[in-house]
Amino acid sequence: MEKWMVYYEIHRLRSEGFKNSSIAKKLKISRNRVIEYGRMSPDEFQKFILSLQQRGKKLDPYKDQILEWLKEHPDLSGAQVLDWLQEKLDVDSVSEGTVRNFVNGLRERHCIPKMSTERNYAVVPELPMGKQIQVDFGETRQLTTEGQYKRLYFIAFVLARSRYKYVEWLDRPFRTSDLIRMHENAFNYYGGITDEIAYDQDRLLAVSENAGDLILTADFTNYYQKRKFKIYLCRKADPESKGKIEQVVKYVKYNFAKNRTFDNLLDWQESSMKWLKRTGNYKVHHNTKKRPTEVYTLEKEHLRQVSGTYIFEDIYVSSITRQIHKDNVIRFEGNRYSVPVGTYRKDAPNIAYVEKNHEYICIRLQQNGHVLAKHQIANGKGNIISDPSHRKRNQTKRDKLIQQVEDLLQDPHAAKWLVEQLAVRYPRHLIDQLKIVQLVGQQYPEFLDIAVQELKRLKLTSANDLRDIAFSLALHSKKNNSKATSIVNEKYKNLIAPERKEDIYLQVLRGGDSK
Structure with missing residues (x-):
């Protein structure tokens, strides 16, 4: 009966225009199963069901043993069952997929749900006011007014105690200089700085955590020493240490950005600020049961004032950044453009600046540096545009x-x-x-x-x-x-050299005539 329900759902969703991948996600089954069932008529599917009921399974002789294992250890996986079959019963003629399907069928018929071990979470005590700001990055894929999709990037800040948020956007990947500039904007927005700032591990900030000894990038080191705040790098897979900012990133993605149309960065940033005022910082927080904007008025008094100002170039520059890949190309608007062999370096940022006009693109390693490569813009998608001089070796x-x-x-x-x-x-x-x-x-x-x-x-x-x-x-x-x-x-083999008497040589040495 269950297979018939899946069969009818597949054909119903297909008739409504859903693709195989979407159907597989909705029904939580494999895409291959969607394709297989979708090809069958009702009569063919009926024969298929009967064949499943009549044919035996490879693991039927070991059914009782496997069932006993599952009852004793409900958290056994199919891979573990296969290993036990090989170890204890010398079964080596079945695949892992066969074992997994057989085990799933036994669980279903005998009501043995798989037990999963969940991580235990503890409530994190609220930090004192003015103690910490949490920072993280996010990205979204937005439909533009031109009918195309564009990837946008944002950085989010949140005051740990009041949950007061700040968000700033870019239409290109972040650089360390952007990170510093947006910190200044956030401090200006908050009216001060906290004692500590918590970050996720990110290459823009830290080269490596080094067991607690931070190795910061050169640009951020200068800024960190100037502003004199403590840095806290969150450990990997530790949501408790940065859970507040992770919730903010999700909130920005699914409350502000979702289903919104992008036109230009200035209007998008302005809409984001209005959303913060209207919703992000005004709506009652589900944990604190208070409005962030109201708690912020109290926390603001505990923030340390920042002295001096930084002067940065306008963030809305026309240059675009792209990653230099290990085959020494950059990807731009669906095509790949070459740079000289050796430009890509292992363990380096490998960021290139791209400027585009109507006919050409120029690639630089520095925003105002010399032109590394110049290519005519290709038509279509999926092309490789290569300068022969870039491929010369040795x-x-x-x-x-x-x-x-x-x-x-x-x-x-x-x-x-x-x-x-x-x-x-x-x-x-x-x-x-x-x-x-x-x-x-x-x-x-x-x-x-x-x-x-x-x-x-x-x-x-x-x-x-x-x-x-x-x-x-x-x-x-x-x-x-x-x-x-x-x-x-x-x-000259038969030639015999003449012999001379000894007195002849004596005469020659004395200067006499040898004749």
Whole structure:
């Protein structure tokens, strides 16, 4: 009966225009099951149900044992049951999915719900007034007035005691400079600063928590030292330490931003501030049972005044930031644009600034820095726009090899011709070809120039051919030398040198005539 209900729900939702993924989410079943049931007519589904009832299951012989395990340990998972079957009963011919489905069927027929261990939460005592601000980030995907979707980013602040909130938005990812600027705006909004500020672990603020010893980014370190507030970094998976701000982030997403249409950042921020005044800070808080704006009037007196002002550039700049990916591209409006190889660096922010006009985009590493890459804007989506110069590798090494090869040859024109020919025919393997030429010059230095001339005469363009020619020349030369030596030996083999008496040598030494 349950399967028939699922079958009818799938076909009903399909007739109303729902997609397979949406149906799967609504019915809490797999997408493959939606597709399988959706293809069947009622008669075919009836046959399918009968086949399920008639056919046996692989695990039927172990049913009693598995049922006993489940009754004794209701929190057993399918993966654990499979492990026990393998360990205790030597069952290794079934998959984890088969075991999981069999276990779920047993739970359903014998009313053995799976016991889940839940985390115990404790009420966190209220902090003193003026003690702490909690900060966190969020993002939403909004429909624009142009009918497209745009991702927006926001930072939320909340006074821990009064729950008084402040929110600021951007239409690009945050940088540390944005974080500092928005802190100043929040302090101005609150009329002061708390003793402590709590943050989630985030790369904009801390490089790592380092077991409690904070390693802050350089920009935030300067700001932190100037404002002299205590920093509290929340641990991972610890909602009790930052639960207030997490609720604020959800509140902003689902009460303010949900189903709202985005036109421009200025109007969006203005609407957000009005929402804070009208709802976010005025509505009675479900825990404190008080309006945040009323409690804030009391907490404001406990805030420490900030001295001095920071001067920042306008946050609503036209430049856009994008992440540099490890394959040295940035993604922009559905396409990928190249930057020079080596731009991406591991453990670095890898943020690029993109400026767009009607025809081109310019990519920089600094907002006002030199242009790293310039591309013509591509039409459509899913394209890769690559500058060939960005893909050149080991340029310095290649130039060095070319110079070394040219130094090996006595004829500069022949050297230039050889390098040009190898570069044209082997653009991707030029370095390998040059290394072979270099090796030929080391092994057969006296034949290298002649080998290049022969290579040119034979209209060949490979370093391997050059090596073979040089080898042949050396071999031929060796044979000729060996033959010449053999002829000389044959001609003079019977020749006997004349002998002289000792007194002749004495006369020569004394300067006398030896004749």
